[in-house]
Amino acid sequence: MKPLLLPLLFIATTLTAQPLIIRAARVIDGRGHVTEDAAVVVEGSKILRIVPNAKTLKNVTIDLGDKTIMPGGIDTHVHIGWHFDAKDGRSHDDETDRNETPQESVLYAAENAMRTLEGGITTVQSLGAPVDKPLRDAIARGTLPGPRILTAIEPIFDDKLSPEAMRAAVDKLASEGADVVKVFASQSIRNGGAPTMSQEQMDAICGEAKKLHLRVAVHAHGPESVRRAVLAGCTSIEHGALIGQTELDLMAEHGTYFDPNIDLVFRNYFENKSHYLGIGSYTEEGFAQMKLAVPKALHVFQLALATPRLKVVFGTDAVAGSHGRNFQELEYRVTTGGQKPIDAITSATSLAAESLGLGDRVGTIAAGYEADLIAVDGDPLRDINALSHVSFVMKGGKVVIR
Ligand SMILES: [Zn+2]
Ligand SMILES: [Zn+2]
Secondary structure, three states, X not given: OHHHHHHHHHHHHHHHOOOEEEEEEEEEOOOOOEEEEEEEXXXXXXXXXXXXXXXXXXXXXXXXXXXXXXXXXXXXXXXXXXEEOOOOOOEEOOOOOOOOOHHHHHHHHHHHHHHHHHOOEEEEEEOOOOXXXXXXHHHHOOOOOOOEEEEOOOOEOOOOOOHHHHHHHHHHHHHHOOOEEEEEOEOOHHHOOOEOOOHHHHHHHHHHHHHOOOXXXXXXXXXXXXXXXXXXXXXXXXXXXXXXXXXXXXXXXXXXXXXXXXXXXXXXXXXXXXXXXXXXXXXXXHHHHHHHHHHHHHHHHHXXXXXXXXXXXXXXXXXXOOOOOOHHHHHHHHHOOOOOXXXXXXXXXXXXXXXXXXXXXXXXXXXXXXXXXXXXXXXXXXXXXXHHOEEEEEEOOEEEEO
């Protein structure tokens, strides 16, 4: 038996371990480096290396021609479950009870996950609803298509809680398997963005999270809420539409990540106004507040780009109507905000990964990283709108969209 069995086993292993060689006109590694005429070699779920002068390679598995390969996008702020209900087109978020079964809700979320992946996003942080968790786990099992999901499960927003109760809330989220804590430290932009949490409350949340090795993403619009979050040692500031240079400098000094959401979230509300109007703070007055916030958010973003050492990451605050259009936020940051295309791509790949504590696993095309790769038509460094033309997606070494 032995002489026969050994060669067979050998063949079986070499066949499954056969690396894939994916060639394109250029490869952007997610850390600011570009290799023209290059191939990415993938073995199993991991990247082996980038090979230059790929035209001379004979055994290319997938030739992507004039396209550009880059790491899959990483959106640090989405709401993966929010959707428009099929029956009446109305927006369905975490706060509205619309007589939907959990089965229906999770399928809407799965549809959003598929759209997100088709849009070239292979990792998201969902900030966050209970439906995220079974979806996260189902996608991680490897059959259901969707981005890798990190979730906050349920945000902390009750500003009446004592510091002890805040710590208990963080403990509960940790025991439920949250990847991150989301806290509302200010009002919505539609209500003026004033602080809601005290310094003691923020200290309790972010201090407890740190003990449990959990990151904290803070919803904060105005200067005082941002200041409290940064001083409490929280991980990232979401939005920050009403802050100034002082708060940006403070974030840079403390290494706090800044995720300004400056275009897609607003534009999506305006484009889909009829689906939202009349729900909660989505009133005419709320919409007027959002219109006013657009130029302010753009100004803060431009100040942020010019702030030394400030880590500005990519996040969209994707809600119903935005899923799959995530990269439109990045296009706006370049075309209107003035960010360099290569920096924008880094902010949505390696830097976003670092901000999620995944900096050694995803977001970079280099040896040992997960093979999360996308290809876009043309060269996004010349025309960032190429990001709207995603024609190839690989996640964990599996081609999911081509
Ligand atoms: Zn619904
Ligand atoms: Zn949000």
